[in-house]
Amino acid sequence: MMMASLNLPERIRQDFPILQRKVHGKDLVYLDNAASAQKPLAVIEGQREYLSNYHANIHRGAHHLAQLATEAFEGARGKIATHIGAAHTEEVVFTGGSTDAINLVAQAWGRANLTSDDTVLVTRMEHHANIVPWQMVCAEKGAKLVPVNVLEDGTLDLDDYASCLEQHQPKMVGFVHASNTLGTINPVAEMCAQAKAAGALTLVDGSQALPHLNIDVQAIDCDFYVATAHKAYGPTGLGFLYGKKSHLESMPPWRGGGEMIESVSFEGTTFNGLPHKFEAGTPHISGGIAFGIALDWMNGVGTENISHHETRLVEHAHAALGTLKGLQIIGTAPHKVGVVSLVVDGLHPYDLGTLLDGQGMAVRTGHHCTEPLMQHLGLESGTLRMSFAAYTTREEIDRAVIALDRAINMLR
Amino acid sequence: MMMASLNLPERIRQDFPILQRKVHGKDLVYLDNAASAQKPLAVIEGQREYLSNYHANIHRGAHHLAQLATEAFEGARGKIATHIGAAHTEEVVFTGGSTDAINLVAQAWGRANLTSDDTVLVTRMEHHANIVPWQMVCAEKGAKLVPVNVLEDGTLDLDDYASCLEQHQPKMVGFVHASNTLGTINPVAEMCAQAKAAGALTLVDGSQALPHLNIDVQAIDCDFYVATAHKAYGPTGLGFLYGKKSHLESMPPWRGGGEMIESVSFEGTTFNGLPHKFEAGTPHISGGIAFGIALDWMNGVGTENISHHETRLVEHAHAALGTLKGLQIIGTAPHKVGVVSLVVDGLHPYDLGTLLDGQGMAVRTGHHCTEPLMQHLGLESGTLRMSFAAYTTREEIDRAVIALDRAINMLR
Amino acid sequence: MSEGLISSRQQEVIEEFELFDDWMDKYEHLIELGKDIPAIQPHRKTDDHLIKGCQSKVWLAADETDSGAVEFTADSDAIITKGLVGLMVRVLSGADARAIAEADLHFLDAIGLHQHLSPTRSNGLASMVKQMRLYAAALAARQS
Amino acid sequence: MSEGLISSRQQEVIEEFELFDDWMDKYEHLIELGKDIPAIQPHRKTDDHLIKGCQSKVWLAADETDSGAVEFTADSDAIITKGLVGLMVRVLSGADARAIAEADLHFLDAIGLHQHLSPTRSNGLASMVKQMRLYAAALAARQS
Numbered sequence A, B: 001m002m003m004a005s006l007n008l009p010e011r012i013r014q015d016f017p018i019l020q021r022k023v024h025g026k027d028l029v030y031l032d033n034a035a036s037a038q039k040p041l042a043v044i045e046g047q048r049e050y051l052s053n054y055h056a057n058i059h060r061g062a063h064h065l066a067q068l069a070t071e072a073f074e075g076a077r078g079k080i081a082t083h084i085g086a087a088h089t090e091e092v093v094f095t096g097g098s099t100d101a102i103n104l105v106a107q108a109w110g111r112a113n114l115t116s117d118d119t120v121l122v123t124r125m126e127h128h129a130n131i132v133p134w135q136m137v138c139a140e141k142g143a144k145l146v147p148v149n150v151l152e153d154g155t156l157d158l159d160d161y162a163s164c165l166e167q168h169q170p171k172m173v174g175f176v177h178a179s180n181t182l183g184t185i186n187p188v189a190e191m192c193a194q195a196k197a198a199g200a201l202t203l204v205d206g207s208q209a210l211p212h213l214n215i216d217v218q219a220i221d222c223d224f225y226v227a228t229a230h231k232a233y234g235p236t237g238l239g240f241l242y243g244k245k246s247h248l249e250s251m252p253p254w255r256g257g258g259e260m261i262e263s264v265s266f267e268g269t270t271f272n273g274l275p276h277k278f279e280a281g282t283p284h285i286s287g288g289i290a291f292g293i294a295l296d297w298m299n300g301v302g303t304e305n306i307s308h309h310e311t312r313l314v315e316h317a318h319a320a321l322g323t324l325k326g327l328q329i330i331g332t333a334p335h336k337v338g339v340v341s342l343v344v345d346g347l348h349p350y351d352l353g354t355l356l357d358g359q360g361m362a363v364r365t366g367h368h369c370t371e372p373l374m375q376h377l378g379l380e381s382g383t384l385r386m387s388f389a390a391y392t393t394r395e396e397i398d399r400a401v402i403a404l405d406r407a408i409n410m411l412r
Numbered sequence C, D: 001m002s003e004g005l006i007s008s009r010q011q012e013v014i015e016e017f018e019l020f021d022d023w024m025d026k027y028e029h030l031i032e033l034g035k036d037i038p039a040i041q042p043h044r045k046t047d048d049h050l051i052k053g054c055q056s057k058v059w060l061a062a063d064e065t066d067s068g069a070v071e072f073t074a075d076s077d078a079i080i081t082k083g084l085v086g087l088m089v090r091v092l093s094g095a096d097a098r099a100i101a102e103a104d105l106h107f108l109d110a111i112g113l114h115q116h117l118s119p120t121r122s123n124g125l126a127s128m129v130k131q132m133r134l135y136a137a138a139l140a141a142r143q144s
């Protein structure tokens, strides 16, 4: 496994057509994977093949193409269920992405269950997608939204977590599996167990975990788990909600329309069973199929190999960046996914990012949709974030460090 | 124009790779276009090109790929705005499809504006997508949902429409531009004018109009217009909501998350301007870009040429089907898009559809997500529907008629 | 042994369908099979015996014979669906409850009808098979 | 004619940037330009003068000179953004209000900075240009 992961980029880089391209005349160095990962050829071609050869609307069609498309789409649902260790395939609901999935829970579960006596607990390291939907439903219901603290090194304050559970007795607890800004991997299984003991349901935002870690929702024992395909080598416009069957069954539907009904009349409408109850309208068929292919690709490479490779990259990046004067790494938790945020004394991340772009390097700057975290850490202008994928090499990180050094010198 | 439309399929069939394929050893005859249209090569290749060469997450990225992707995606929004004659580009909101767009209005507008004194008016020819979201919000708010009648020939009962407006004073009126089951084209501009005079807002479901007709939302003068890309030669998982700026501005957001905010804190969040306020999370970037290409393709062919061609096909199909004994066409309105529904005395549409499939022909059978219409017309088992696109030929219709004749003989 | 019964009947059906290499011929044959279906008694064509999830309606009833075997009667408002039901009844009816509950119905694959068996297929063959097995399992439980 | 002024200054900038064929050299030059920016008075660095929609902060003020021209002062917390502001100020400051409001700023394209001008670009150059034109248009309206 060690050997395999050392050679990982070498073995797989040719799977990614975009990695051949130039930016401003220089070889692209793509270090913005936490925003969105690039796609292997199998995913791109799988989507093309579907659209060229067996596209049709699914589920109700009695003709051959509809049958092929339905089997492929439902097959992808099965692949997701297997990949995350769901007990039942119908526990996987296709959504437009993580954001859509969290809104589904906040709206369908939240509006039916939250009252003005209730609290929803989240953390200060959440992405806006796991804050704003709760703010909206809490505002509507008069419920309280409480954040758990984050420590200096970017780990979650687990003492504060325990006392928030005790003090606020929340009905729902939402937290990231891995932080998109800090890289921190949270101890989700323990956190779910504690929440359960305190009588709360749990929603784990796995957007940054799916591309990097093995996921087993039954081992984590969360009530809901969400992720988005485009960060995990998959297509845009697609994600999923996993929910324990009993919860999904008792939740009212959210969107109304075709597919999610059993029968419709003006006198009264009855809803379909799982998972269709939550999938109104024609789904993103090509996206579902392509996401299944992305998971196949990841499993072919081996998620542990990817994890292991990225852990090495993070260590390497931390060490190499340490040589630059005035540079501070934001987020040094012991367990991290392939995300390295940094700031440089007296310099604006935007300037640094622009000067990296000028050298062909794609990084992200700003608040990374985690403004409350930036406020908490006193980083008004945000950070510069490099984020890695299976195809990222040590050489690319070295090039980025040299480019950053040049940028710092130009700006000083 | 006449000449151009006569040769239309000949000129464009080679643009559609799927039309080369066989089904059960026979040449595919794809007559299920109202469920979903096939994709021209330009759309398929445009999506592939994006994913292979300039994929990145959009809007907040300062690097080159993010810039290219943002320009392409926002460029597509501009193409939609131009195509439908919107006054402002930001009046076009990307959604997951028509269903998602109608739910957005039903939830964001409806929950803020409907009370137990209010009525929403729809028609008996609506797709479930334009019924169930209103049923759900009406149930929540105690508002009334009232359907306008449909006449025997499949035209809307405009007298009933006028008297419903007068009697119920609805706050919102929703209707299809063209019916997916009957083909009927409604006089949407007149209907919007009448609704406006009665003080109601209007939502036009253009899912079946976009692929067939020129659309000018300012001429129609509707308040909202929705459509879905996959029926208009575009990708799956994407659609749009057009709304008059003043309405969209005054509506609260629906989904919360990244992109739709101006700033987030636990003390309070402020929302972004149009159209982003309604676009939480990473959008379906490749889908948006591919949809822009689909509209380019349609405009290259000429929407009037497509309309004209399909009108001829409908006339031809009506005449040719008329030769089959016991066959009745459901929906004979004077103005129709390329949709022909039919039933055959004593035979189940499912049997007919299956026997057409056995001969390589894709048609749809059942209620077509218009159960209330089927109940109204007393067609418990639904209809068999043939639906046409720009690439459909007279010969294909002739083959379908022969195949149908054979099926009827086998079943009798 | 009624396991052997189901198995030999499957073999019979497979050989029968091997004669047809065109789908239309298969459907022709299914239509014929539907005509011989042991008809469900009219008064039993109620919602209780209706199988959900089909575009066409299927009614199915199961009875225990004196020897403890299961006999199915059925009907459908669509002719090809009736043929599919007829085929299932022909293979399973008269076998032991337990054998039915556990039968490996490979013939559906072999004759190319597995695509009709997909749970997403609108004819509901999958629901039909499930219902037959449920009836049989319930009987088997009662017998043991 | 201050239209001519804007136009000749654009030409000057275009020729200056033609010397650089690498982005890094352009940025180097922008950084230099930022240093010469006519600084906004510290007490005017308030929310009123802050331009929205930038990752970096930009403050911009406009004043009318005795001769009726518009003079801009500005600042930013990011160095390259400051250079971009500096460039805009250099081209527009001192021209007539009307000329500024209506100026065709083709130089941004010519020097490859149009990509920084896209409304979706996070540096907010687009908002900045819009704000400069708004100030000028308001002044022009008052003058006429």
Ligand SMILES: Cc1ncc(COP(=O)(O)O)c(C=O)c1O
Pocket (backbone or CB within 6 Å): A258, A281, A282, A283, B034, B035, B096, B097, B098, B099, B100, B127, B129, B130, B176, B178, B179, B180, B205, B207, B208, B228, B230, B239, B369
């Ligand atoms: C008239 C009409 N409205 C709405 C829809 C729903 O579109 P979608 O499933 O793409 O959301 C359809 C198509 O299924 C339709 O034909």
Ligand SMILES: Cc1ncc(COP(=O)(O)O)c(C=O)c1O
Pocket (backbone or CB within 6 Å): A034, A035, A096, A097, A098, A099, A100, A127, A129, A130, A176, A178, A179, A180, A205, A207, A208, A228, A230, A239, A369, B258, B281, B282, B283
């Ligand atoms: C931790 C986290 N949660 C949620 C999201 C939202 O994902 P999407 O924008 O695909 O809905 C992201 C990515 O932007 C993320 O990093």
